[in-house]
Amino acid sequence: PNVKLVTSDNEEFVVDFRIAKMSVTVSRLMEAMNMSETDDASLLSNSIPLPNVTKAVMARVIEWCEKHKNDEPKEEKENDKRGRTTHVVSDWDKEFLKNDEFGRLCQLMGAANYLEIKGLFNDISQTIANMIHGKKSDEIAEMFNIHCDLTEAEKKEIRKKTAWCED
Amino acid sequence: MDILSLPDVFLRQLMRKLTIKDRMMLRLTCRAFTNLVSDSHAGNFESGSMFTYFNGADKVDKLALDIGEYKFEFGDVKKIKINQILYERSQIFRAISFTEFSITLRVSGVPFDFALNFIDGFEINVLRFHVNSENELDNSMACIDRFPRSNYAFILKCQTSTAKLMTLPPLEELHITCRIPLNSDQFLQLISIHKLVHCAYYASVTINWSELKQAMEMISAETRQRTARVCLDATMISNWLKSEGFSESSQVGDISREFELIRYKVENSHKTILFLRFRHCSIRIDRFDWNGGSVNSLVSMTNDKRLIDIVHYYTC
Numbered sequence: 295p296n297v298k299l300v301t302s303d304n305e306e307f308v309v310d311f312r313i314a315k316m317s318v319t320v321s322r323l324m325e326a327m328n329m330s331e332t333d334d335a336s337l338l339s340n341s342i343p344l345p346n347v348t349k350a351v352m353a354r355v356i357e358w359c360e361k362h363k364n365d366e367p368k369e370e371k372e373n374d375k376r377g378r379t380t381h382v383v384s385d386w387d388k389e390f391l392k393n394d395e396f397g398r399l400c401q402l403m404g405a406a407n408y409l410e411i412k413g414l415f416n417d418i419s420q421t422i423a424n425m426i427h428g429k430k431s432d433e434i435a436e437m438f439n440i441h442c443d444l445t446e447a448e449k450k451e452i453r454k455k456t457a458w459c460e461d
Numbered sequence: 462m463d464i465l466s467l468p469d470v471f472l473r474q475l476m477r478k479l480t481i482k483d484r485m486m487l488r489l490t491c492r493a494f495t496n497l498v499s500d501s502h503a504g505n506f507e508s509g510s511m512f513t514y515f516n517g518a519d520k521v522d523k524l525a526l527d528i529g530e531y532k533f534e535f536g537d538v539k540k541i542k543i544n545q546i547l548y549e550r551s552q553i554f555r556a557i558s559f560t561e562f563s564i565t566l567r568v569s570g571v572p573f574d575f576a577l578n579f580i581d582g583f584e585i586n587v588l589r590f591h592v593n594s595e596n597e598l599d600n601s602m603a604c605i606d607r608f609p610r611s612n613y614a615f616i617l618k619c620q621t622s623t624a625k626l627m628t629l630p631p632l633e634e635l636h637i638t639c640r641i642p643l644n645s646d647q648f649l650q651l652i653s654i655h656k657l658v659h660c661a662y663y664a665s666v667t668i669n670w671s672e673l674k675q676a677m678e679m680i681s682a683e684t685r686q687r688t689a690r691v692c693l694d695a696t697m698i699s700n701w702l703k704s705e706g707f708s709e710s711s712q713v714g715d716i717s718r719e720f721e722l723i724r725y726k727v728e729n730s731h732k733t734i735l736f737l738r739f740r741h742c743s744i745r746i747d748r749f750d751w752n753g754g755s756v757n758s759l760v761s762m763t764n765d766k767r768l769i770d771i772v773h774y775y776t777c
């Protein structure tokens with residue numbers, strides 16, 4: 295069975311029921327509208343309005359969901375070799391997200407948050423964390439266009455006070 | 462797009478995924494991130510520890526902290542400025558989660574309260590104390606009320622009375638690495654209270670075969686996960702098994718009375734690991750020798766058979 299999703303710019307996406315269920319938000323809406331997998335009429339006569347997602351972003355979300363529709367539910371318990379519990383971004387997901395500039399990643403993250411698709415939300419936040427990882431403060435500021443409002447004296451003080459945190 | 466214009470929920474999620482070092486760098490980028498770093502959760506770590514150690518080069522006792530990937534040095538325990546460290550810690554994260562966090566304060570000079578204040582706000586699943594003195598034991602016991610959401614593991618490295626040992630509240634793990642004499646009733650009582658009991662010191666536990674079988678019966682009948690490990694004389698173990706009908710020629714799969722020989726692992730003539738089953742209790746005997754001898758065998762018993770292969774790796 296298929297489910298109709300309508301974006302903020304009035305684009306209709308027809309997706310498989312399993313894909314629609316990957317979004318907690320859509321699941322809840324379907325439940326509220328008495329739409330069930332076994333009731334084709336309820337699916338045909340209703341569509342799910344998603345006023346916070348645009349057509350372009352929805353297409354990306356569906357592409358991600360298509361890839362992950364058969365995934366087993368996984369616990370965030372994959373430790374890297376340094377004892378950190380991290381979300382591991384798969385090779386396919388890295389490839390999927392690698393050409394998105396920061397603004398587009400944020401739009402996608404916003405949609406994942408609104409639609410409550412935890413896996414996609416975690417993938418994107420981990421991707422942004424990976425962009426920051428290992429960079430110096432001025433490199434981070436440049437990457438995200440951050441205007442530094444700290445004085446050199448303040449920076450020096452922060453560094454001094456947390457010297458025990460430095461390698 | 463301005464990263465700081467992202468909704469708060471996104472930024473806080475992001476902060477949970479950064480390493481401590483990355484947080485340090487981020488806080489130097491602008492005032493807003495300085496504040497966000499100090500007011501956010503630093504994410505989940507498998508393990509962490511606060512410990513003192515003797516630095517041979519400087520010939521001083523030092524205090525250090527391990528958080529996942531980083532080791533932080535606070536320096537000479539006699540010179541550390543406790544309030545300053547507590548303040549600085551508050552600038553790096555508001556909260557942090559650990560599957561396990563251990564505290565080892567081997568030297569005097571580091572107040573126990575400092576360690577507890579330092580971990581205030583930490584979410585710790587298992588808080589592990591390496592207890593080196595009677596005073597530390599009292600402090601560790603008192604700490605249980607302060608962090609009621611954590612589970613506890615005590616590694617007792619000091620003498621204490623058996624009576625005090627018996628008053629410990631239910632623990633995730635209790636390792637006794639010094640000689641605290643226990644009779645079989647006390648050993649059985651400890652098994653019933655704690656999830657894992659490890660009596661590492663040879664001959665601490667006075668127990669005969671029927672009492673050890675009683676421990677197996679108890680573990681087998683328990684619905685809660687229970688594991689016990691005890692160091693016993695190899696000759697006694699060998700004689701007990703012979704009395705149950707096993708011998709050197711016994712084969713995997715042999716059943717005698719209620720025991721089943723599950724498998725053998727022979728590493729050399731004096732290093733055999735024997736795996737048995739008694740009802741729902743899996744048994745592992747390390748350093749087993751049919752001829753007995755002067756070595757001490759380690760008998761591990763658990764009602765969670767998944768643990769029997771790894772129980773050997775429970776260390777102090």
